Amino acid sequence: MATAVGTVGQATQPSKIWSWMTTVDHKKIASLYGITGFTFFLIGGIEALLVRTQLAVPQGNVIDADLYNQLFSTHALTMIFLAIMPLGASFFNYFIPLHIGARDVAFPRLNMLGYWMYLSGGLLLTLSFFFGGAPDGGWFGYAPLSTETYSPGRNMDFYTVSLLILGTSSLIASLNFIVTIINMRAPGMTMMRLPVYMWMTLVVSFLLVLSLPVVTVGMIQLYFDRNFGTNFFLPAEGGDPLLWQHIFWIFGHPEVYVLILPSMGIVSEVIPVMSRKPLFGYAAIVFAGAAIGVLGFGVWSHHMFTTGLGTVPQVVFSASTMAIGIPTGIKIFNWLGTMYGGNIRFNTAMYFAVGFIALFTIGGISGVMHASPAVDTQHQDTYFVVAHIHYVLFGGAIMGIFSGIYFWFPKMTGRFLGESLGKLSFWVIFVGMNATFFPMHFLGISGMPRRIYTYEEGMGWDTWNMVATIGSYILAFGVLLFVINFFKSMRQPQTAGDNPWNAPTLEWATSSPPPEHNFDVVPEVHDRDPLWYNRDHGIELPARPEHLHIHMPPPSYYPMILAGGVLLIGLGLLAHLGVAVAGALVVIYSVWGWALEPTD
Amino acid sequence: MAAAHEVQHHTSTGVDNRKLLMWVFLASECLFFGTLISTYLIFKGESLVPPRPEDVLDIPLTSASTFVLLMSSLTMVLAVYGAQHGRIGMMKGMLLCTVLLGLGFLGFQVYEFMHFVHEGLSLSTNQFGASFYVLTGFHGFHVGIGVLYLTSLLIGSMRRHGLGRDRDLWVDTAGLYWHFVDIVWIVIFTIIYLMPH
Numbered sequence: 089m090a091t092a093v094g095t096v097g098q099a100t101q102p103s104k105i106w107s108w109m110t111t112v113d114h115k116k117i118a119s120l121y122g123i124t125g126f127t128f129f130l131i132g133g134i135e136a137l138l139v140r141t142q143l144a145v146p147q148g149n150v151i152d153a154d155l156y157n158q159l160f161s162t163h164a165l166t167m168i169f170l171a172i173m174p175l176g177a178s179f180f181n182y183f184i185p186l187h188i189g190a191r192d193v194a195f196p197r198l199n200m201l202g203y204w205m206y207l208s209g210g211l212l213l214t215l216s217f218f219f220g221g222a223p224d225g226g227w228f229g230y231a232p233l234s235t236e237t238y239s240p241g242r243n244m245d246f247y248t249v250s251l252l253i254l255g256t257s258s259l260i261a262s263l264n265f266i267v268t269i270i271n272m273r274a275p276g277m278t279m280m281r282l283p284v285y286m287w288m289t290l291v292v293s294f295l296l297v298l299s300l301p302v303v304t305v306g307m308i309q310l311y312f313d314r315n316f317g318t319n320f321f322l323p324a325e326g327g328d329p330l331l332w333q334h335i336f337w338i339f340g341h342p343e344v345y346v347l348i349l350p351s352m353g354i355v356s357e358v359i360p361v362m363s364r365k366p367l368f369g370y371a372a373i374v375f376a377g378a379a380i381g382v383l384g385f386g387v388w389s390h391h392m393f394t395t396g397l398g399t400v401p402q403v404v405f406s407a408s409t410m411a412i413g414i415p416t417g418i419k420i421f422n423w424l425g426t427m428y429g430g431n432i433r434f435n436t437a438m439y440f441a442v443g444f445i446a447l448f449t450i451g452g453i454s455g456v457m458h459a460s461p462a463v464d465t466q467h468q469d470t471y472f473v474v475a476h477i478h479y480v481l482f483g484g485a486i487m488g489i490f491s492g493i494y495f496w497f498p499k500m501t502g503r504f505l506g507e508s509l510g511k512l513s514f515w516v517i518f519v520g521m522n523a524t525f526f527p528m529h530f531l532g533i534s535g536m537p538r539r540i541y542t543y544e545e546g547m548g549w550d551t552w553n554m555v556a557t558i559g560s561y562i563l564a565f566g567v568l569l570f571v572i573n574f575f576k577s578m579r580q581p582q583t584a585g586d587n588p589w590n591a592p593t594l595e596w597a598t599s600s601p602p603p604e605h606n607f608d609v610v611p612e613v614h615d616r617d618p619l620w621y622n623r624d625h626g627i628e629l630p631a632r633p634e635h636l637h638i639h640m641p642p643p644s645y646y647p648m649i650l651a652g653g654v655l656l657i658g659l660g661l662l663a664h665l666g667v668a669v670a671g672a673l674v675v676i677y678s679v680w681g682w683a684l685e686p687t688d
Numbered sequence: 689m690a691a692a693h694e695v696q697h698h699t700s701t702g703v704d705n706r707k708l709l710m711w712v713f714l715a716s717e718c719l720f721f722g723t724l725i726s727t728y729l730i731f732k733g734e735s736l737v738p739p740r741p742e743d744v745l746d747i748p749l750t751s752a753s754t755f756v757l758l759m760s761s762l763t764m765v766l767a768v769y770g771a772q773h774g775r776i777g778m779m780k781g782m783l784l785c786t787v788l789l790g791l792g793f794l795g796f797q798v799y800e801f802m803h804f805v806h807e808g809l810s811l812s813t814n815q816f817g818a819s820f821y822v823l824t825g826f827h828g829f830h831v832g833i834g835v836l837y838l839t840s841l842l843i844g845s846m847r848r849h850g851l852g853r854d855r856d857l858w859v860d861t862a863g864l865y866w867h868f869v870d871i872v873w874i875v876i877f878t879i880i881y882l883m884p885h
């Protein structure tokens with residue numbers, strides 16, 4: 089039973105592709121999430137560039153209205169569900185076990201199932217362009233516009249079905265992450281010694297576990313409205329369009345925190361390391377994160393101020409929305425306090441982290457403006473909101489992800505990403521990002537509505553639209569520089585060493601890249617910054633034992649088959665219910681095979 | 689080798705991973721059914737055309753099916769007891785009873801649905817039809833999954849090594865799911881059938 093290290097592919101040497109397809113190693117799964125997520129990030133970027141190209145000049149005719157609707161909707165869905173969330177999941181996967189001192193996640197096969205279902209849902213959503221049209225009702229799919237009466241094509245069925253699959257994938261991943269963080273911590277790793285990144289992961293996972301089921305019901309109801317003749321959302325038949333909005337935003341607002349909290353966690357790791365001092369106000373930042381998680385469920389109607397909720401709900405949701413700005417503000421002061429008086433190393437990871445703070449603050453301020461129903465009514469459905477959300481999601485989430493990539497690249501590959509090209513790409517992205525999105529504030533204030541595929545000349549929108557389009561190309565060039573940097577750096581020798589940044593958390597206590605079993609000896613934790621504590625107290629990490637008897641779970645192809653069954657169910661819901669039944673049988677078969685598969 | 693196993697199964701909280709997974713999953717399910725129930729309540733009395741709840745609901749019949757489901761929770765408790773105390777025969781017998789009672793509940797539901805359709809209530813008739821069928825239908829779907837789940841355990845327990853050394857954990861975790869589905873039904877029954885229309 090005591091198998092040697094690296095059971096994968098030892099007995100029969102299966103092909104490399106097969107070993108990746110059946111892997112249950114959290115680090116390999118993280119790479120799959122990362123590469124797939126970045127690919128979708130590029131696809132979503134291309135969609136955005138097409139949108140910006142169309143809007144560059146008044147009465148542009150690059151794409152028609154129908155394709156425009158598909159592109160802006162799919163851009164949002166791709167960036168949210170196929171890029172930012174999976175890139176977050178990639179880091180979660182890689183670093184949860186390493187941060188808490190575990191050998192893998194609690195359920196390695198479920199982990200792989202999450203990836204396969206993500207890939208299935210992502211392909212379904214993206215390939216819909218070629219099979220009858222992609223979703224064209226915005227990422228929020230407002231009913232009754234999204235019902236069959238007003239959207240007779242297959243477009244919004246692709247929306248409901250692929251989001252159901254993607255939601256299930258996130259649910260599975262989140263359940264796994266929660267159990268892992270709560271249950272698999274190394275000796276001495278108490279909850280209040282967890283890295284802040286782990287706390288943010290935990291909050292994000294709980295947000296998803298509690299909000300995804302709500303939107304799942306919404307998707308089911310919309311699917312039933314469109315296909316089985318129910319009338320949940322059609323007002324003429326007694327349905328209630330506001331029900332959809334409530335359901336969607338009870339999920340949709342926590343989702344915003346699902347997108348931003350991982351990046352807040354990343355910069356909470358990067359800034360102390362690069363400032364060479366412990367995080368300022370650990371408990372405050374943890375509780376602020378938890379408070380954001382709780383309050384995040386009580387603010388959803390700020391997306392609905394213009395629907396006529398009545399005065400009392402408006403006041404309540406206005407107050408709760410202002411309140412949620414407080415824990416967010418606390419975090420910003422934590423990061424600034426950490427940098428204050430630190431001996432700061434200004435490398436690319438730190439550039440992106442500081443860029444994150446600056447741009448996220450702008451997005452946060454323009455967000456809290458909309459806590460006021462009066463202001464919100466003025467800005468509703470204008471480009472001002474587009475500017476806000478992109479400062480949060482690009483200036484916040486994506487900048488944080490880039491910071492994390494530069495910070496952890498040495499751990500994941502043993503190589504550094506090039507610094508000079510990195511800093512250049514930071515500046516190009518930073519300039520491009522601001523050139524693209526800052527003018528949208530002006531466009532919004534001067535009344536340009538969102539989601540219009542073209543506009544008349546002489547509305548006063550021409551200049552800023554042109555600037556935004558040029559900015560988007562600069563931004564794309566910056567991302568291209570990053571891609572070049574990645575491939576260039578991957579050809580460098582592995583010189584990073586175990587702990588190149590002299591960082592305090594456990595992932596830096598093992599080799600770069602880490603072995604399949606992560607730690608030769610599971611470390612004991614004495615402090616919030618375990619490696620700094622060990623250094624200051626002269627504690628040596630236990631030496632590598634001569635014989636490793638570490639048992640890692642064997643690879644499995646059942647996650648792939650199960651996800652294939654789920655994809656069949658999805659296709660069946662789009663084409664013929666018979667296919668869905670076949671898919672259900674595949675699911676049952678693979679659950680059985682899964683349960684009976686020996687894992688020892 | 690034994691030590692390796694203990695290490696593998698040791699958890700920070702002492703609760704087994706699989707059981708914790710089930711608990712967190714059930715928390716998620718609460719929101720799932722919460723949303724379906726809210727939808728039902730929002731549309732209560734909003735149907736534009738009959739049949740309305742008071743026209744079709746048969747409280748004595750559904751009380752009988754509710755009793756069947758409640759009894760299945762009792763047999764589930766006994767199955768868990770059997771699994772935990774090594775009384776394998778009792779465990780198997782009670783799992784079988786639970787499966788049969790679950791199937792009985794589903795039989796009642798199929799009958800009820802067919803009866804309602806006969807009375808002119810379909811998914812597309814009115815708000816009551818849509819919200820009733822989707823809510824109780826998804827509950828029935830969960831019962832069906834539970835029946836498959838428990839049947840799998842029953843078949844597993846008939847193998848040469850039975851359910852293995854994690855026997856009580858398997859049955860206990862399945863029990864959590866089963867009781868949850870049962871409790872959800874109590875809420876649904878109260879809201880749809882017992883609350884005044």
Ligand SMILES: [Cu+2]
Nearest residue numbers: 341344388391
């Ligand atoms: Cu919001």
